[in-house]
Amino acid sequence: MSVTEKQFTAKGGEFLIKETPSQAVFTPEEWTEEQKMIAQTCKDFLQQEIYPRLDEIDNVKGNPELMPSLMDKSGELGLLGTSVPEEYGGFGMDFNTSMLVAEVIGAGHSFAVALSAHTGIGTLPILYYGNAEQKKKYLPKLATGEWKASYCLTEPDSGSDANSGKTKAVLSDDKKHYIVNGQKMWITNGGFADVFIVFAKIDDDKNLSAFIIEKEFGGITMNEEEAKMGIKGSSTRQVFFNDCKVPVENMLSERENGFKIAVNILNIGRIKLAASTIGASKGVIGQAAQYANERKQFGTSIANFGAIKHKLAEMTARTFASESAAYRAGQNIDDAFNEMIASGMDQAEAKLKSVEEFAIECAILKVHGSETLDYVVDEGVQIYGGMGFSADAPMDRAYRDARINRIFEGTNEINRMLTIDMLLKRALKGKLDLMTPAMNVQKELTSIPDFGAQEDTALFAKEKKVLSNLKKAGLMISGAAVQKFMQKLSNEQEILMNLADMLIEVYAAESAMLRTEKLISLKGEEACKQQIAMTQLYMHRAVEVAQKAGKEAIYAFAEGDEQRMMLLGLKRFTKIEPANLKEIRRTIADHISAKQAYEF
Ligand SMILES: Cc1cc2nc3c(=O)[nH]c(=O)nc-3n(C[C@H](O)[C@H](O)[C@H](O)COP(=O)(O)OP(=O)(O)OC[C@H]3O[C@@H](n4cnc5c(N)ncnc54)[C@H](O)[C@@H]3O)c2cc1C
Numbered sequence: 001m002s003v004t005e006k007q008f009t010a011k012g013g014e015f016l017i018k019e020t021p022s023q024a025v026f027t028p029e030e031w032t033e034e035q036k037m038i039a040q041t042c043k044d045f046l047q048q049e050i051y052p053r054l055d056e057i058d059n060v061k062g063n064p065e066l067m068p069s070l071m072d073k074s075g076e077l078g079l080l081g082t083s084v085p086e087e088y089g090g091f092g093m094d095f096n097t098s099m100l101v102a103e104v105i106g107a108g109h110s111f112a113v114a115l116s117a118h119t120g121i122g123t124l125p126i127l128y129y130g131n132a133e134q135k136k137k138y139l140p141k142l143a144t145g146e147w148k149a150s151y152c153l154t155e156p157d158s159g160s161d162a163n164s165g166k167t168k169a170v171l172s173d174d175k176k177h178y179i180v181n182g183q184k185m186w187i188t189n190g191g192f193a194d195v196f197i198v199f200a201k202i203d204d205d206k207n208l209s210a211f212i213i214e215k216e217f218g219g220i221t222m223n224e225e226e227a228k229m230g231i232k233g234s235s236t237r238q239v240f241f242n243d244c245k246v247p248v249e250n251m252l253s254e255r256e257n258g259f260k261i262a263v264n265i266l267n268i269g270r271i272k273l274a275a276s277t278i279g280a281s282k283g284v285i286g287q288a289a290q291y292a293n294e295r296k297q298f299g300t301s302i303a304n305f306g307a308i309k310h311k312l313a314e315m316t317a318r319t320f321a322s323e324s325a326a327y328r329a330g331q332n333i334d335d336a337f338n339e340m341i342a343s344g345m346d347q348a349e350a351k352l353k354s355v356e357e358f359a360i361e362c363a364i365l366k367v368h369g370s371e372t373l374d375y376v377v378d379e380g381v382q383i384y385g386g387m388g389f390s391a392d393a394p395m396d397r398a399y400r401d402a403r404i405n406r407i408f409e410g411t412n413e414i415n416r417m418l419t420i421d422m423l424l425k426r427a428l429k430g431k432l433d434l435m436t437p438a439m440n441v442q443k444e445l446t447s448i449p450d451f452g453a454q455e456d457t458a459l460f461a462k463e464k465k466v467l468s469n470l471k472k473a474g475l476m477i478s479g480a481a482v483q484k485f486m487q488k489l490s491n492e493q494e495i496l497m498n499l500a501d502m503l504i505e506v507y508a509a510e511s512a513m514l515r516t517e518k519l520i521s522l523k524g525e526e527a528c529k530q531q532i533a534m535t536q537l538y539m540h541r542a543v544e545v546a547q548k549a550g551k552e553a554i555y556a557f558a559e560g561d562e563q564r565m566m567l568l569g570l571k572r573f574t575k576i577e578p579a580n581l582k583e584i585r586r587t588i589a590d591h592i593s594a595k596q597a598y599e600f
Pocket of ligand 1: 117150152153154158159160161186187189228231236407408409410411412413414
């Protein structure tokens with residue numbers, strides 16, 4: 001029996017074992033007029049203030065005042081207070097609207113990084129973990145941009161292993177201050193920040209504690225701006241704390257709660273980063289489509305060449321999948337938040353808990369968004385040909401600026417491992433029943449396939465079957481890997497990467513399909529030709545990735561009969577009907593070329 005919208009409440013990670021009704025997902029086609037106006041304000045800001053000055057902005061050493069002044073201007077428009085509640089001078093927008101802002105600003109190169117570090121990792125620790133006094137003191141100034149924020153977690157010897165930091169906080173003899181000493185590295189907005197969220201260990205604690213440190217406290221010095229591959233306009237400094245006197249009331253939350261704060265804030269950072277990569281991808285698709293129309297070779301626009309159409313279509317379909325998944329998860333977070341509020345939970349706690357619930361999806365989206373963007377910019381350079389390699393054309397900056405997204409907010413390796421780790425932990429805690437569906441898959445494997453089953457002709461019936469099978473493939477291989485390695489599965493990182501790849505593709509492909517299915521129910525099939533084409537194309541990609549990842553995982557840990565059985569299972573669960581992908585891609589590319597923008 002299929003579930004109806006009303007009966008359906010999404011739970012984190014459950015997409016792997018449950019069918020989601022299309023009516024339950026949010027699609028970006030449903031933005032309200034108000035949300036569209038907010039997006040337009042962001043677009044206008046980029047057009048007027050950022051795009052004309054990209055070179056100036058990137059010369060961060062020559063123009064150190066430029067970025068903070070641009071942030072001030074964006075603050076005047078309210079762009080720094082989107083997530084801050086109205087009582088603290090912000091706009092208290094829902095999660096998906098703040099994702100929309102992140103998406104649009106995401107096309108703003110270094111400015112996007114500065115803004116998101118300030119509004120995200122810089123401001124949110126205070127919003128979600130600050131006490132009433134701290135919120136009252138800091139949030140209004142951060143929401144307007146009067147004070148700018150940065151987040152100091154990473155150290156020279158402590159990157160992915162964030163809890164291993166050496167920065168120390170020692171209580172002063174009069175017990176009024178913590179004396180902070182240590183070195184932080186890669187600190188975004190470091191050069192102009194007034195407020196630093198700093199993670200340090202008190203005495204010999206096992207876990208980090210978090211502090212709000214003002215520049216005015218003194219004892220803070222910095223290295224020069226880092227010379228970077230990309231996002232050159234974003235201030236990135238090493239920050240040194242030398243006997244920095246921090247009032248005890250500036251500890252955030254409780255002693256040793258810092259690592260938890262860092263992790264939870266990063267969950268939000270990851271999904272917002274995904275939104276921002278979608279905006280950047282859309283920008284590049286528009287530019288590449290326009291260039292392909294203008295550039296003539298062999299007497300015709302290069303947009304007329306099949307090889308170029310292939311690229312434009314892939315860039316677009318992958319972005320469509322990422323976008324569908326990001327706002328699906330964003331809405332899940334909003335829904336969970338509203339439910340928690342209705343049950344009497346405090347606002348800040350509900351916001352954190354709702355994002356934590358979908359932490360698996362946040363990690364998936366971070367990887368998918370950043371890798372889609374890297375694919376998009378790489379093909380963008382290729383479409384521009386020699387001009388793609390020129391520092392005077394836009395692809396150069398887009399290509400260099402994209403690359404950081406696979407590194408910060410947890411590297412994509414860490415996020416892939418987290419995806420599987422969090423899924424298994426949820427299962428162990430009884431929050432997600434992976435066992436029953438995994439056992440069912442085992443049973444199905446040993447049964448004879450039902451060749452005589454009547455073909456279901458309902459809309460997307462075949463695609464749904466493909467997805468349900470892909471999930472079975474994922475469950476089959478992860479179930480077998482867990483049985484084989486038990487607690488030691490975490491040592492088998494290559495297999496974890498394979499499993500994560502399968503899951504990421506399932507989530508992205510399913511999100512694209514659900515969005516299209518919902519749109520068809522609203523507008524009819526004829527109006528959704530492009531979305532149907534993108535869904536079909538993406539579905540084939542998902543199957544291909546799952547086949548490769550699944551095979552590699554099986555080769556890595558199964559032998560003999562078990563291996564043969566699993567390979568047969570994988571073949572059975574990764575079947576997809578042939579489709580003329582060339583024609584499908586041409587449909588998408590022709591549309592994009594006509595619009596010269598990612599626009600449907
Ligand atoms: C431009 C820029 C801005 C940044 N801004 C900030 C900021 O504002 N605040 C802040 O605190 N930090 C910031 N960072 C730091 C960033 O979050 C880290 O660079 C990132 O977390 C990776 O840490 P690392 O550089 O030490 O790499 P490492 O942890 O040394 O990783 C190196 C490689 O090893 C892999 N690896 C590491 N551990 C494992 C493992 N257990 N298993 C498998 N593979 C592993 C990684 O995936 C990576 O491929 C920024 C970094 C950059 C470059």
